[in-house]
Amino acid sequence: MAEQAGGEAGREGLFAALKNSVATLISIGKTRAELLVTELEEEKLRLMSLWSKAIGAAFMLAVGVVLAIFCLALAFWEHRVLLFGTFAVLFIGGALFLIASLKRQTAQPSKMFRASLSELEADMALLRRNRNKPE
Template sequence: MTDQAGGEGSREGLFAALKNIVATLIAIGRTRAELLVTELEEEKYRLMSLWSKAIGAAFMLCLGIIMAVFCLALAFWEQRVFVFGAFAVMFIGGGLLLIGSLKSQASQPSKLFRTSLSELEADMAQLRRRAKEAE
């Protein structure tokens, strides 16, 4: 009769341990999901800020450059074809440099989710250590 009671007690202990493990895994998953959401929100706000500043800067620079080209063309009216041609070459060259820069930047890997992935790797290492200790 004591064997049955001891057997049931160990089952309850095993069940409680499994419940604790599942609860721990769920808590870890929830924490990591919250971290991912936070990183996505931060990245979204950062990109929105960058894009709005870039669009504003590009608009202002374009207007300034157009005005400068027309001022030079008016100042050197006799050579206006040369002035417009020289600026056309400069604009095309600048555009090609920007395209090259965009290609090199696009080929670099993104840093998004690096923190989350490193935390998940640390969690996995800790779970493996605990599993080895339990053996």
């Protein structure tokens, strides 16, 4: 009878340890999911800010450049064809440069979720160390 009670206590201890391990894994997963959601929200806000500033700056720059070209055309009315042609070439060259820059930038890997991935890798390393640790 004493052996039977001891065996049941051992099973209960094993079951409790298993429950604790599962609870710990769920807690780790929850923490990592919260970190992931936080990173997504921060990235969304950053991108919205960048886009709004970029669109505003592009609009203001475009209006300013058009006005400057018209002022130059009025100042040098006799050479207006040459002036407009020169600026057309400059704008097309700038556009091609920006397109090449965009292609290079999109070819680079994104840095999104780096913190989450590094934390998950650290968790996996810790779990491997604990699994291989002699008891």
